[in-house]
Amino acid sequence: MQKSFGKKCFWLVSLLAAGNFWMMWLSPAVAWGPHPEITQAALDVLPEMEKWKQVLGDHNIRQLTQYCWMPDNRGRDLGPFYADDYLLIRKVPYHIGHTMPTVQLAFEPYFRRALQALRTETPTNACRQLGPIIHFVEDVGAPPHAKVNCPHHGELENWVNAKAIKIEGYRPQLLGKTDDEACQGLKRRIDGLVVFSAERAERALPLVSAPNPDRSKVEPIILESALEAARVTADMLYTAFKLGLEWQAPAEAAGLKGAVTAPTLPANEDQEAQVVLAETDYATLVESSKESDQHQWRGNFSFRNLPAGEYTVVVYRVGAQPATTKVKLEPGKTAQVEIQLQSAEPAGNLVYNPDGQLRLLGNQTPDRWTHQGKTYTSAPITLKRRMTYVCGAVRKDPQAKIFFHMPGVQRGGQPTPPPIRKELPADSGQMELASDPDHMTIIVQVQSTKPLTEAIEKVWVCAVPGKAAPEETKPEKTKKSAKQPVLQK
Ligand SMILES: [Zn+2]
Structure with missing residues (x-):
């Protein structure tokens, strides 16, 4: 099954x-x-x-x-x-x-x-x-x-x-x-x-x-x-x-409201941020605000009916570094926090939890990574059409192998185009890959016998501003060209 x-x-x-x-x-x-x-x-x-x-x-x-x-x-x-x-x-x-x-x-x-x-x-x-x-x-x-x-x-x-x-x-x-x-x-x-x-x-x-x-x-x-x-x-x-x-909250329940700013992420700008009250089951998303502009993404979140007490608020948005703040919720009151997320390094990194340090789910495996044998697999990154992406990593384990895998887009009834799979050369920190209509996702795979956080310092996939992938052609031609390697140096 x-x-x-x-x-x-x-x-x-x-x-x-x-x-x-x-x-x-x-x-x-x-x-x-x-x-x-x-x-x-x-x-x-x-x-x-x-x-x-x-x-x-x-x-x-x-x-x-x-x-x-x-x-x-x-x-x-x-x-x-x-x-x-x-x-x-x-x-x-x-x-x-x-x-x-x-x-x-x-x-x-x-x-x-x-x-x-x-x-x-x-x-x-x-x-x-x-x-x-x-x-x-x-x-x-x-x-x-x-x-x-x-x-x-x-x-x-x-x-x-x-x-x-x-x-x-x-x-x-x-x-x-x-x-x-x-x-x-x-x-x-x-x-x-x-x-x-x-x-x-x-x-x-x-x-x-x-x-x-x-x-x-x-x-x-x-x-x-x-x-x-x-x-x-x-x-x-x-x-x-x-x-x-229709649940009646206890009178001593408390609320929490927050305003969050983050650097813009043009390659995935509609993405909201996640808010987790660490070590509890309370979590929600920061909904995008209309006040977001080309310089800054803004959003707001709110909780109500929480047990009063002290919490550690962790906010994470892809493309930014996680931020943590402590807050004390008083019975019957709503606390306010403002959180500014700093840019990920490199800026515009589309990999969720790119250094594996985020572990809010209480899991052995870093959040949004899966682990099988000695392979860690990232969450898939949805690409924009006809964009070039710089894909790279800093290894901690010199033996670690890093792959950028682009599965073929399957269309009903047609054979699935073969995937594109590129290994990051051992002597190089990054390389470029481009999306094409047959390959619209990148998944990062790290192979190492060590835990992810000891195998890599970080991995990244960033859109290259202003660098579109080669022009899309008619479907028949696209099929042919998709078989060509799209690695660009
Ligand atoms: Zn189902």
Whole structure:
């Protein structure tokens, strides 16, 4: 199951890499197809919707039909935020599988994290933080996710008429009156959904594995699962809104507001900053302010209903150095902080956590890096079209090997272009790579037997101002030219 997700993920990575636009969401052909329709069906029957809209905003609630894709976009830059800003939390500091049985690890932590966001963060952040729990609840209702090691994964989650997903007349249930009760209630509801959808997988499997499968016979079975997934999603959302938004904060709760400035980052200017209250589960994003200009990025963040006490506030935005400040929150009061982020060195570095020093998730591995064997892999960096990038590193371990890997952009039905993979020569600190329509992402890989922070001092990928990549040509020609090495000296 991990394997099938890995493949899926690679496809997503490539597709998302095709640009750097606001909200680059996708409807993958090989994922439980109707996520937005299931979310919409759930929203359509939600009791007290006017009330939730007033608190959260109509726009944020509508965006839930996009945020529900978030876990299928792991690692990706989704415009103003990275999917991992909401996917990686201290209770789940790594990416988890989306099928039974591993997906069971997702429900309680992401449900509780969403409640926390509804109580303490801005409506925008709270709705984004609902993305993971919505996705995992919906996913486990897909027959091949409910049945362990299910063959014919693609057919069993895509042979469904998404337009038919409507549950009008369904009355969502409150899954519990307290957080603990709601977690238990959600678990029971999920257990029921898994049995329901695994049974649909058993019924549909002989049909999809027949020599000439008749899709029209399979669709009604998969639809039953989609409808039940929508009912469970409606229960979960109703419970989250009731418990999250009607929660009475203790009178001694405190607030924190902050204004953040950072150097501009023209190659990824829409990116927001992350704020973490160190050693706690409290984290949010600094939303971009209209006062940002070409000299400085500005943003604001806020928390409410926090326990009073002393906190260490850490703010990080890609392209800048992390900043830390201490703050004391007095009961019943809101503290204000101003934080100025200094430029990363070199300026404009697009690698998230380029020196591996940021470890706010309480993980062994530095934040936003993955580690397998002796290879550390960075989060993917989305490139602008036709830009040249200078890619480099300062090694601490002279034996460390550093690669800049550009996966090919896959387009439906066409063969994936081969990746571009360049090793940083041992005697050189940096080299140039250019984006082309077939290669719109860079991933940095560091191979060393030492921990990342002992293997490198830092790595970087920076856009070269004013240096566009060679002119794009017609698609046929582009294909040919993409096979040429794009390394430029
Ligand atoms: Zn999924």
